[in-house]
Amino acid sequence: MARLLRRHWESDLDSGLSRRDRSGCDYDAYLPxxxxxxxxxxxxxxxxxxxxxxxxxxxxxxxxxxxxxxxxxxxxxxxxxxxxxxxxxxxxxxxxxxxxxxxxxxxxxxxxxxxxxxxxxxxxxxxxxxxxxxxxxxxxxxxxxxxxxxxxxxxxxxxxxxxxxxxxxxxxxxxxxxxxxxxxxxxxxxxxxxxxxxxxxxxxxxxxxxxxxxxxxxxxxxxxxxxxxxxxxxxxxxxxxxxxxxxxxxxxxxxxxxxxxxxxxxxxxxxxxxxxxxxxxxxxxxxxxxxxxxxxxxxxxxxxDAADFERRMAVLQAGWFQRVGPVRAGSALDRLLRVLPAAPVLTVRSAAALSGRSVQAANEAVGRLVEADVLRQVTVGRRNRAFEAADAIEAFTLLERRLASPDGNTLVSPPTRRVPRQP
CATH class of the missing domain: 1.10.3290.10 (Fido-like domain)
Structure with missing residues (x-):
């Protein structure tokens, strides 16, 4: 049977606090x-x-x-x-x-x-x-x-x-x-x-x-x-x-x-x-x-909301493939395009790990994606080079904003908590 347990709190705090914060009291702890x-x-x-x-x-x-x-x-x-x-x-x-x-x-x-x-x-x-x-x-x-x-x-x-x-x-x-x-x-x-x-x-x-x-x-x-x-x-x-x-x-x-x-x-x-x-x-x-x-x-x-996001990301990913042009199946470029929605900010090293290909192959793939305007170079940390897929980050931002709307539509019910601005 759930009940309240009456306990006593005795403060051992020094002066410098308000009387309220230094006081002792009886309180009830809940036992479920x-x-x-x-x-x-x-x-x-x-x-x-x-x-x-x-x-x-x-x-x-x-x-x-x-x-x-x-x-x-x-x-x-x-x-x-x-x-x-x-x-x-x-x-x-x-x-x-x-x-x-x-x-x-x-x-x-x-x-x-x-x-x-x-x-x-x-x-x-x-x-x-x-x-x-x-x-x-x-x-x-x-x-x-x-x-x-x-x-x-x-x-x-x-x-x-x-x-x-x-x-x-x-x-x-x-x-x-x-x-x-x-x-x-x-x-x-x-x-x-x-x-x-x-x-x-x-x-x-x-x-x-x-x-x-x-x-x-x-x-x-x-x-x-x-x-x-x-x-x-x-x-x-x-x-x-x-x-x-x-x-x-x-x-x-x-x-x-x-x-x-x-x-x-x-x-x-x-x-x-x-x-x-x-x-x-x-x-x-x-x-x-x-x-x-x-x-x-x-x-x-x-x-x-997650299912809607998946559909949006599939459309976005298809657009990337069209923008890049012919892509050999199983290549570093192919693999990177498929994992990019999950890693919209990456380095050449992380691109190699995500694609399962060499650093050299990953570097060439990243270069192709930059040329196709799928990725853009940014700086992370002090002076490290990284690359981000702005389209994917914007899609994630839209998901975040939608999830923050009580009704799932920011046009009719604004977010109830702090979220990124509309892309």
């Missing part, structure tokens, strides 16, 4: 119900929404086959999802800035753009989902810790990566005590047990995959097991569940970009799941049902 063995009953409408979401995710995977052969769509959507996940937590960085920082990193330069470096860490962590959990494989506490470690690697909080908190944390209010907090997660001593229950729940196939992903995400955010990076890790867990269930194996729909757009509804729906009392109560059931319905809608919307 375990998930294993819990019954979930959905309204007919929510059940239909879940079914539609699963069909949309499955269709996206099937229809992306042509592009996924070179991992184009999978990689660009992974970048979109990772950026969106970071934006929910306040890490904002534009696509071109992020891509140039990524190119500089590939050249071995020390990161000077701290925000971009943290978002790149988020992308690395999301990419690690595919390595840590395969179809039918268990989701473990260790795999969650590894995702979190990768998330914080290279950031100012890297020392805390992959470590379960041993102190009380809280959300909102003062940064010095939980006295005025909006929400206080479970006490640290119960976190390991709750995480073990969460992972056991994730390994049960009794619920639809979208329902399981929604419930797992909500429970993870409630537990808040880390000092920082809980939101991003919790959203990576969504993809771990969908991949384990075989629903989103290679193509990750950018759900976090929709949740970022619907941030007010997202946070309100999560908060409503913090019921007190029995999981079988009507209040608990209604709150859980509403959260699952919102999550299913976000999945469906993400898939629709």
């Amino acid at each position: 119900d375990p998930l294993v063995g819990r019954e979930f009953r959905l309204d007919a409408g929510t059940a239909a929404d879940v079914a539609d979401a699963e069909v949309a995710i499955s269709r996206l995977g099937r229809e992306a086959t042509a592009l996924r052969g070179s991992e184009v769509l999978a990689r660009i959507l992974l970048r979109a999802e990772s950026v969106g996940s970071s934006r929910i937590e306040g890490l904002e960085v534009g696509g071109r800035r992020l891509l140039r920082a990524e190119a500089a990193r590939e050249l071995g330069e020390k990161a000077t753009d701290v925000t971009a470096a943290e978002v790149l860490g988020n992308i690395d962590a999301m990419a690690g989902v595919s390595e840590l959990v395969g179809v039918g494989q268990p989701i473990t506490v260790a795999s969650l810790l590894e995702v979190h470690r990768r998330l914080l690697a290279g950031s100012r909080l890297a020392d805390y990566g992959g470590t379960i908190r041993t102190v009380q944390n809280w959300i909102g209010g003062s940064g010095y005590n939980p006295c005025s907090a909006v929400f206080v997660p479970p006490p640290p001593e119960v976190v390991p047990e709750l995480l073990a229950d969460l992972c056991a729940f994730c390994d049960d196939d009794g619920l639809p995959a979208v329902v399981q992903a929604a419930v797992a995400h909500a429970q993870f955010e409630t537990i808040h097991p880390f000092i920082d990076g809980n939101g991003r890790t919790g959203r990576a867990l969504i993809h771990m569940v969908l991949r384990r269930r075989g629903l989103a194996v290679d193509v990750f729909p950018p759900v976090s970009l929709i949740l970022a757009t619907w941030s007010r509804q997202y946070l309100a729906a999560l908060s409503a799941t913090h019921y007190v009392g029995s999981a079988a109560s009507e209040d608990a059931r209604v709150a859980t049902d509403a959260w699952i319905a919102l999550f299913a809608a976000a999945c469906g919307r993400a898939c629709a």
Whole structure:
């Protein structure tokens, strides 16, 4: 039975702070119900929404086959999802800035753009989902810790990566005590047990995959097991569940970009799941049902926008081939054109790695693309030469803007969060 645990906070802070920040207080930490063995009953409408979401995710995977052969769509959507996940937590960085920082990193330069470096860490962590959990494989506490470690690697909080908190944390209010907090997660001593229950729940196939992903995400955010990076890790867990269930194996729909757009509804729906009392109560059931319905809608919307982006990129890619002229199948130029949507800012070295051809062959291919005005030379880092496909970056910007529109159309509903300007 979910309940509030009354605890006392005794401040040990020195003077120099306000009396409010130095004060002690009684506060209530929330202890959620375990998930294993819990019954979930959905309204007919929510059940239909879940079914539609699963069909949309499955269709996206099937229809992306042509592009996924070179991992184009999978990689660009992974970048979109990772950026969106970071934006929910306040890490904002534009696509071109992020891509140039990524190119500089590939050249071995020390990161000077701290925000971009943290978002790149988020992308690395999301990419690690595919390595840590395969179809039918268990989701473990260790795999969650590894995702979190990768998330914080290279950031100012890297020392805390992959470590379960041993102190009380809280959300909102003062940064010095939980006295005025909006929400206080479970006490640290119960976190390991709750995480073990969460992972056991994730390994049960009794619920639809979208329902399981929604419930797992909500429970993870409630537990808040880390000092920082809980939101991003919790959203990576969504993809771990969908991949384990075989629903989103290679193509990750950018759900976090929709949740970022619907941030007010997202946070309100999560908060409503913090019921007190029995999981079988009507209040608990209604709150859980509403959260699952919102999550299913976000999945469906993400898939629709991603599918539209795929179609746009296919048209753009066909235009590149026409602009370049005759291209020998399997050549460095052919391979580079096929992976360019996923790597719109590259160096000769990364072009060689992406195409699987020699540096010399990649350099010649890049030269052809510059001549055809598919690529243009730019500078990344201090004085390093790189090349960017402006058309691809603009297409990605349009996707970003569309995903930031509540109605999916910036002409009728402007973006609700900061996005790049219209190309």
